[in-house]
Amino acid sequence: MEKGKIAGIIEALVFTAGNPVSVKELIAAMPDIPPEDIRIVLEELVQEYQCHPDRGLNLVEVAGGYQFRTRAEFAPWVLRLNLQKPARLSRASLETLAIIAYRQPVMKSEVDVIRGVESGGVIQTLLEKNLVRILGRKDTVGRPLIYGTTPEFLEIFGLKDLSHLPTLKEIEE
Amino acid sequence: MEYRVQLDLFEGPLDLLLYLIKKNELDITDIPIADVTEQYLQYIKMMKDLNLDIASEYLVMAATLTQIKSRMILPSPEPGEAEEEDPRAELIRQLLEYQKYKEAADSLLSREILGRDTFVRSVPEETVVEPEGPGVEASLFDLLDAFRSVMKKATDPGAGEEVLALEEISHYRISLAQRMDEILLLLSKAVEKYPVEQGIPFEDLFEGEMTRAFIVVTFLSLLELIRQKLVRIFQMELFGRIWVRPRLAPINEPEPEPPAETPELPLFPLEKPAAENPVEPAIAPPAPAETPTEPQPPAEPQPTNEPQPPAEPQKPEEPQPSTESHSSIEPAPPPEPQAPIADSPAPEENSEVPGKVNEDPETGSGTQTS
Incomplete structure (x- = not known):
């Protein structure tokens, strides 16, 4: 099949899915096309969207899949259309989220120590916003809960996976 | 019920310390502990004067600072083994660690955030509150x-x-x-x-x-x-x-x-x-769960970036006395309003709502781009 058509199929699939579509899913949806071709065309598509900054959409790789997202510069208009509420995260939530993201699996007590304040309420908010989840219990005294981030966290911050978190500045002695 | 007003400028004692260090352009690894302690205590006093409920963590830090300060003043007991650890070391380590995550939070915030800078076809809320499974x-x-x-x-x-x-x-x-x-x-x-x-x-x-x-x-x-x-x-x-x-x-x-x-x-x-x-x-x-529906007003200040803590705690009192007066028709109205204020859950309920709202604007200001 010619490349242009493969690209068209990929666009159609990614557009309709809404959620990030993994390469695996794309391959499964196009059984008669060699996976290698799909990967190549996909990469070309990503490049193509990147090269056209006047277009409203970007094809981005996020949370283990591909997704169409609007360009940041058009955010004001999208917001004016008023279909979507702007995301809100307090400073405290953000800090706590960062600690959990980098330190996971992590206990609440560790978060408390790093922040220097009790973090139960903030963690609860993050749980409710589905940015953080309970991974289990630690096998120590009191069997404390341990926390980690969710796929939604990756989606919201546009990360391919946890290894793509911005690197932490190391503490100099 | 625990409810505290936090100075929304600071997320905690460490944040306040970092702020003081930045403000005074100090070297974080060599903090003039006496100065910083004094300034820190001034802030605590200010919070007290403003009648803010000071989180206990702030007081613990005040004690820690004072202790470090006194240890710095004392001459080390035996000059022979002078290699005693800097009393500030633990605090500095803690500050650096906290700062690291504060910066990490900033770098997360500077990314293109879904729902703020970039949007997908389906409403993000949908993915957040996914209706899963049947029923x-x-x-x-x-x-x-x-x-x-x-x-x-x-x-x-x-x-x-x-x-x-x-x-x-x-x-x-x-x-x-x-x-x-x-x-x-x-x-x-x-x-x-x-x-x-x-x-x-x-x-x-x-x-x-x-x-x-x-x-x-x-x-x-x-x-x-x-x-x-x-x-x-x-x-x-x-x-x-x-x-x-x-x-x-x-x-x-x-x-x-x-x-x-x-x-x-x-x-x-x-x-x-x-x-x-x-x-x-x-x-x-x-x-x-039912009552929060009626004190609507606190929800409105949301769009403004200014935190507006206890909106108008007086309002809910007005309906209260009227209902109370049904039961007891005594000719002493002045003392009466006192009672409903004291034991009706309304004011407390109310005080919680602005608390939540309070977090939002602060968020808004942090997260939103104009």
């Missing part, structure tokens, strides 16, 4: 109804053994954490029994001992599991049977501990609600 989400009221019917069955005057069970309550100890684990285990096993729904009917959770304590603890555990989003409760049709289903793959196989050898974790005062009046504490919650 409709059961409401708290459905749950309470179901709980009441379980309780009724257990305390049916026809069954004599329940009275006996009541007496054992004071010795009965099972922690929420324990029961939560048991429920999760039960749910993971239930897959064989109810393959389609992959969950179990609400009533099945209460199989076994039908004591009040057991029922109450089980119910509270279930509420906690729901709160932690570890289970989902749903109905196949409105007002139908309630099903409980695990949300995640069962987490790290808890060893089924026999409830008999108990209290490694004596959690909450479970015995109290169980022994006194088991139905009421469960019925009580809906009351606060």
Whole structure:
């Protein structure tokens, strides 16, 4: 099949899915096309969207899949259309989220120590916003809960996976 | 109820210290502890003067700073082994660690954030609150109804053994954490029994001992599991049977501990609600859930970036006296308003709402781009 058509199929699939579509899913949806071709065309598509900054959409790789997202510069208009509420995260939530993201699996007590304040309420908010989840219990005294981030966290911050978190500045002695 | 007004400028004592260090352009690794301590205490005093409830962590830090300061002043006891650690070392390490994550938070914030800078075809909220699986989400009221019917069955005057069970309550100890684990285990096993729904009917959770304590603890555990989003409760049709289903793959196989050898974790005062009046504490919650609907005003300040803490605590008082005056028609109106203010939950309720709102604007200012 010619490349242009493969690209068209990929666009159609990614557009309709809404959620990030993994390469695996794309391959499964196009059984008669060699996976290698799909990967190549996909990469070309990503490049193509990147090269056209006047277009409203970007094809981005996020949370283990591909997704169409609007360009940041058009955010004001999208917001004016008023279909979507702007995301809100307090400073405290953000800090706590960062600690959990980098330190996971992590206990609440560790978060408390790093922040220097009790973090139960903030963690609860993050749980409710589905940015953080309970991974289990630690096998120590009191069997404390341990926390980690969710796929939604990756989606919201546009990360391919946890290894793509911005690197932490190391503490100099 | 714990409620504190936080100076929204600072997230905590470490944040305040970092702020002071930045403001004075100090070297974080060589803090002039005397100066910083003094300034820090000034801020604490200011918070006190503003009548803000100072989180205990601030006071702990004040004590720590003072202690470090005094240790710095003291000459080291034996000049021979002068290689004593800098008294500030631990604090500095803590500050650097905190700063690291503060910066990490900033770098997260500078990314293109979904719902702020970039958007997808489906509303982000949809992915956040995903309607998963079949059926409709059961409401708290459905749950309470179901709980009441379980309780009724257990305390049916026809069954004599329940009275006996009541007496054992004071010795009965099972922690929420324990029961939560048991429920999760039960749910993971239930897959064989109810393959389609992959969950179990609400009533099945209460199989076994039908004591009040057991029922109450089980119910509270279930509420906690729901709160932690570890289970989902749903109905196949409105007002139908309630099903409980695990949300995640069962987490790290808890060893089924026999409830008999108990209290490694004596959690909450479970015995109290169980022994006194088991139905009421469960019925009580809906009351606060209803009231927040009426104090709307605090919700409005949201768009403004300015935090507007206790909006108008006076307003809810107005309706209160009127309802109160029905019952007691005494010719002494002046002292009367005092009472409703004191014991009506309204002002407290109200004070909580702005608290929540308070967080939002602060967020807004941090997160929103114009």
